[in-house]
Structure formats: C-alpha cells, structure tokens
Amino acid sequence: MSKVLVSDPIDQAGIDILSQVATVDVKTGLKPAELIEIIGEYDALMIRSGTRVTQEIIEAGTQLKIIGRAGVGVDNVDVPAATRKGIVVVNSPEGNTIAAAEHALAMMLSLSRHIPDANASVKRGEWDRKTFVGAEVYKKTLGVVGLGKIGSHVASVARAMGMKLLAYDPFISTERAEQLGCQLVDLDLLFQQADYITLHIPKTPETTHLINAATLAKMKPTARIINCARGGIIDEAALAAAIKEGKIGGAALDVYESEPLGESELRSLGKDLILTPHLGASTSEAQVNVAIDVAEQIRDVLLGLPARSAVNIPGLSPDILEELKPYMQLAETLGNLVGQLVGGRVETLNVTLQGELATNKSQPLVVAALKGLLYQALRERVNYVNASIEAKERGIRVIETRDASVRDYAGSLHLEATGTLGTHSVTGALLGDKEIHLTDVDGFPINVPPTKYMLFTLHRDMPGIIGKLGSLLGSFNVNIASMQVGRKIVRGDAVMALSIDDPLPDGILDEITKVPGIRDAYTVTL
Numbered sequence: 001m002s003k004v005l006v007s008d009p010i011d012q013a014g015i016d017i018l019s020q021v022a023t024v025d026v027k028t029g030l031k032p033a034e035l036i037e038i039i040g041e042y043d044a045l046m047i048r049s050g051t052r053v054t055q056e057i058i059e060a061g062t063q064l065k066i067i068g069r070a071g072v073g074v075d076n077v078d079v080p081a082a083t084r085k086g087i088v089v090v091n092s093p094e095g096n097t098i099a100a101a102e103h104a105l106a107m108m109l110s111l112s113r114h115i116p117d118a119n120a121s122v123k124r125g126e127w128d129r130k131t132f133v134g135a136e137v138y139k140k141t142l143g144v145v146g147l148g149k150i151g152s153h154v155a156s157v158a159r160a161m162g163m164k165l166l167a168y169d170p171f172i173s174t175e176r177a178e179q180l181g182c183q184l185v186d187l188d189l190l191f192q193q194a195d196y197i198t199l200h201i202p203k204t205p206e207t208t209h210l211i212n213a214a215t216l217a218k219m220k221p222t223a224r225i226i227n228c229a230r231g232g233i234i235d236e237a238a239l240a241a242a243i244k245e246g247k248i249g250g251a252a253l254d255v256y257e258s259e260p261l262g263e264s265e266l267r268s269l270g271k272d273l274i275l276t277p278h279l280g281a282s283t284s285e286a287q288v289n290v291a292i293d294v295a296e297q298i299r300d301v302l303l304g305l306p307a308r309s310a311v312n313i314p315g316l317s318p319d320i321l322e323e324l325k326p327y328m329q330l331a332e333t334l335g336n337l338v339g340q341l342v343g344g345r346v347e348t349l350n351v352t353l354q355g356e357l358a359t360n361k362s363q364p365l366v367v368a369a370l371k372g373l374l375y376q377a378l379r380e381r382v383n384y385v386n387a388s389i390e391a392k393e394r395g396i397r398v399i400e401t402r403d404a405s406v407r408d409y410a411g412s413l414h415l416e417a418t419g420t421l422g423t424h425s426v427t428g429a430l431l432g433d434k435e436i437h438l439t440d441v442d443g444f445p446i447n448v449p450p451t452k453y454m455l456f457t458l459h460r461d462m463p464g465i466i467g468k469l470g471s472l473l474g475s476f477n478v479n480i481a482s483m484q485v486g487r488k489i490v491r492g493d494a495v496m497a498l499s500i501d502d503p504l505p506d507g508i509l510d511e512i513t514k515v516p517g518i519r520d521a522y523t524v525t526l
Ligand SMILES: NC(=O)C1=CN([C@@H]2O[C@H](COP(=O)(O)OP(=O)(O)OC[C@H]3O[C@@H](n4cnc5c(N)ncnc54)[C@H](O)[C@@H]3O)[C@@H](O)[C@H]2O)C=CC1
Pocket: 071, 072, 073, 074, 093, 096, 097, 100, 145, 146, 147, 148, 149, 150, 151, 168, 169, 170, 171, 172, 200, 201, 202, 203, 206, 207, 228, 229, 230, 254, 255, 278, 279, 280, 281, 282
C-alpha cells in the first residue's frame, strides 16, 4: 500500500479520501531535518503553507510521486526541482477563492472602521467613540491589482457596495475587466487614484516589492492597502515608514515577507495597520474544499491516473483533461508500441493529431506519447511531468502535426518514430469513445485492440504463411488469442498482428524470420 505524509493541518475529509488508497501519517510541525529524515518512506506529501518543500527535501523523497498543496500558492514548493525528479505538484486553484476574497473585503472594512482596535478598547473597559471615527467605502475607488479568481470576486462584491473599480492585470482582456465593472488602467494611475488598493497577484520576480518607497509615494495620503496575496509583494520596512510618516492612510496585511511574522516594526504600529496570521484560506468551507480537491488528486496519481490541477504539467487544465482522458491512454500505448517496434535509440518522433484532435488543446497527447515512448528506457520513472524534459535530454526531436481532415474516426493519432535501427509508424483511435484500437501499423490498415503481449510480422502475402507461423508458435507452446492481417494489395507486402497469451520464449523471433516470406518480426509487451 502507498504511504502519504500529511505535514500541515488538513481537514479530515481529505484524510478520509487518502485513506481509501494509502496509509496516511499526519505529522505536523516537523523541522526540515526531521522531514528529510522520513520523507524517503513516502509516495505522496500533502501540505498547506506551513511546510517548505525545498530541493533537499525533494531529493530525499526518493519514492515521492506527488506533492499536493491544499491551497493556491505553490511558492513554498521548489516546483522546478520536483519537475526534474518527475514529481507531480498539484494545488487547489479554486477551493479557497471565496475565503480569501472575503478576508480581503473584511480587512478593507475593518481597516476603514478600526474594528480590531475599537474591539480591543471596549474589552479593556473603555468607551472611546472619537478615536475610531472611520471612513465609508461607498463611492470610493478600489484599485484591484490582479484580476484573477480572487481579485474578480473582490471586485464583484466591492461593486455591489457602490465602489468605483480600477484594475491592473496585464494578462486580462479589457472585455473581462469591463464585465466585472472594472476600468483597466496602468499601475501608476491605479496608485494615484485609488482610495483602497487590494493585491491579488502571485509573488514573482516582477511583483516582489511592487509596493515600495517609490510606489508608496505615488499614492494618496489617505490610501489604504490590503495584502491577502503573498508576503514580499510589499516592502514591509517602506510600508511601516509610510504609515508612521502619514504618507498613506493605512494597511491590512495577512501575509508577510517571512512567516510566522517575527520581530517587526509592523507590530508596533497602531490602528492604521491590521495584521492577521495568514488567515485568508482559514474558513471551514475552504479547508474542506481544498482538502478534498487535493486528496482526490493524490489518490488519482497513486492509482496511476492523471491529476486535474497539476501545476507542472503544461496545458493540462481540468476541462481539457476531462475531454482528453480517453485519448491519453491511446497516446501512451501508441508511444510505447512504436518505441518497441523501432528498438534502440529513437531520434525523431512525429506525432500527427488527426480529426477532432487537431487542436492546440491536444498538446498533452504529445506528452503522453513521449511518456509511452520512453517507458522501455525509464519504466516508472517517466511520467507526464518529466516526459518532455527526458525526451529533450535524450536528444529526441519531437515534431507535431495537426491534420483536421476527417477520417474513419472522429479523432485519431498517428506516431512515426525514427531511430538508429529504422523507422516505424502506428495509428490508433477510440472505438465507442473508450476502446483503444490500432488502425494502422507501418502503413498497413488493421483493426485490433492492443493487448499485453503482441507479435507483429512484416511478410509477403502468400498462401500457407499464416499456417506455418501458427505451427511454429504452437511448437513453442505459444497460444494465439487473435490474429489479423493488413495488406494494401493482394500478394504484396502485409503486416500480421497477433495477440498472444504469454511473452514469446527467447530465440523464437529468429525462427520466425526464417519462415520463407517473413521479412521481419517484432514482439512487444504493452
Ligand atoms: N492569504 C491567503 O490565505 C491566500 C492567498 N492566496 C494568494 O492570492 C493570490 C491570488 O490568487 P488567485 O486569485 O487564486 O490567483 P489567479 O491566478 O486566479 O489570479 C492571479 C492574477 O494575477 C495576475 N498577475 C500575474 N502577474 C501579475 C502582475 N505582475 N501584475 C498584475 N497582475 C498579475 C494574473 O494575470 C491573474 O489574473 C495568489 O498569490 C495566492 O497565492 C490565495 C488563497 C489564499
């Protein structure tokens, strides 16, 4: 049974799903050295933001197949290191969207009405109504930086509260912004005009210290900043100075340059700065959502299925995956088959996506074909994550072609591989949307479902050859399950595809090629 380590607090709903397929150990609060010590035993690691999954931890995780982040941001995981090792990294892109958006909105209102400090003063026995005079958000301008999932929800609610919306997001269309009632503007204008600025962007080299002394100087002296995205987007020293000097109105922070927040000037500031301990995703609803979302993906990957929200498998969004799922197995099987027919080192793989597969969305099928192709060399070490990197490192040239012209099947896949020992091609399609069929081998039409053990011959189409091959296999005690011949012209060249019940015994291939009329024979295990 597989083993999963859960190293941060995760809702029980997730643990229950994992327990269906694995032994689950929940060990929270581990120090990096303790994690390194034990990670080698585990097939999967499930975390929240508390665990930093460094390259060292990934290298020590010799059995790791998947790292699941129960949340959005994967900045606490060394994703490139995981990719190099073929470890899938998954997250829950939407499970905590509402929780984080509502936290940002709560921070905006709390900051405007001094709720945390007013609450504390009443609890101290005071009744001070002067100090806590606030500001309304109605008719004020909210600048949303990052109009993705969380930013969009914040914008929708803020609009309903009567706020005017400006947004900055270089990757969002004007139409999308307009749908949300936002005017897309450049960052400088947003900084100059906004009464409230809310950040909903990832932390990247471009966004690190996006809010700094220079950008703070552009803001209104009454502007209030909310950061429920990532620590480090704001230069905390510059922010503390701006608040102290009255250069901006205040800030509300949920995330910090270093977490947990240690000794910091931020702690000494008064009612114009609100601090929460990274609570954006901390609602019971969000924790159930993200735990289920990520646990299901870990379960699927441990069962050999693809994950729907892998951050290190390009192009594999949940919708696309759902559409392509049946074809992924087809691509992998064809890749494995053509790799074995070619034998030796493959130099070029041509992948032709035909019919309804001739769209950009089908790119993951190329990765699946490579995974199959490399299976003989790498076995379980190759997966959807590292197949492209492994192919590149082996110098395999991959050529993708799309051919939308309608054929016998709605969609089919044609692979042609050239290696040091020659060139072979295979084509396959799905029957009834599910069943994989080989429809062509080396240009000869056939129609057989692939089976675990198969024998292919290239021979002359002439009387008696099938009988001779059958007798030869019989003399080696090989049972034939099914057989089909594909030919283009009568008595020309032909291909025979046989499904056999067991692997071919050693030495029999040489005997087969000695049968008059048989030019080549290939045995494959799929
Ligand atoms: N405080 C908390 O507990 C939580 C924090 N988060 C954080 O919130 C942030 C936003 O999350 P989502 O909305 O789910 O992500 P998302 O991916 O849906 O949206 C991010 C948006 O930022 C935009 N963007 C990227 N680079 C940008 C740049 N340089 N300038 C402006 N816009 C840029 C993208 O185009 C995208 O629209 C992430 O950093 C995430 O880690 C998410 C959940 C909980």
